[in-house]
Amino acid sequence: MLERPLQRGKPSWNPVKAGVNFYRALPPLYSQQQRAFPKLSQAQTFFFPSDEDAYWAVVRSQFSFSESAVPMNAANLCPSFRSVAETVTALTYDIDRDCSFNNRAKFGGLLEQSRATIAQQINFFSR
Structure with missing residues (x-):
C-alpha cells in the first residue's frame, strides 16, 4: 500500500516513485480481477440497445442533476455518477461515525480493490 510517511522537515515522499510503485502493484491485482469483480465484468459486457435514445436514457439515469441546469464542459467540476456519490456519502459517514x-x-x-478495478477499466494486462 502506498502511503505518505509522516515526518517533519523535508518530505521523503516522491510522487514519481509512488506512481511507479502503483503501476508495479497492478499486474498481480489484475490477474485476480474476474474472481474479485464479477459484477464489473458483467457491466463491461452490457449490451448496447439498438435504440440510441434508450442507451442515452440509461446513461442519464446515472446522474442526479436536475434537467433545469445540465452541466456542459464543467472542466474539473463535473457531476459524479449517482452510485459514486452515494458510496462517498456512505464511506464518509462510516469514518465520521468511527475514526478508530x-x-x-x-x-x-x-x-x-480500487486499483484492481482501475487496472481492469484501462485494460491493463501484466506482462
Whole structure:
C-alpha cells in the first residue's frame, strides 16, 4: 500500500516513485480481477440497445442533476455518477461515525480493490 510517511522537515515522499510503485502493484491485482469483480465484468459486457435514445436514457439515469441546469464542459467540476456519490456519502459517514485505526484499516483493502478495478477499466494486462 502506498502511503505518505509522516515526518517533519523535508518530505521523503516522491510522487514519481509512488506512481511507479502503483503501476508495479497492478499486474498481480489484475490477474485476480474476474474472481474479485464479477459484477464489473458483467457491466463491461452490457449490451448496447439498438435504440440510441434508450442507451442515452440509461446513461442519464446515472446522474442526479436536475434537467433545469445540465452541466456542459464543467472542466474539473463535473457531476459524479449517482452510485459514486452515494458510496462517498456512505464511506464518509462510516469514518465520521468511527475514526478508530481498526475501522480505518478496512480502507487498505478498498484501496487495493480500487486499483484492481482501475487496472481492469484501462485494460491493463501484466506482462
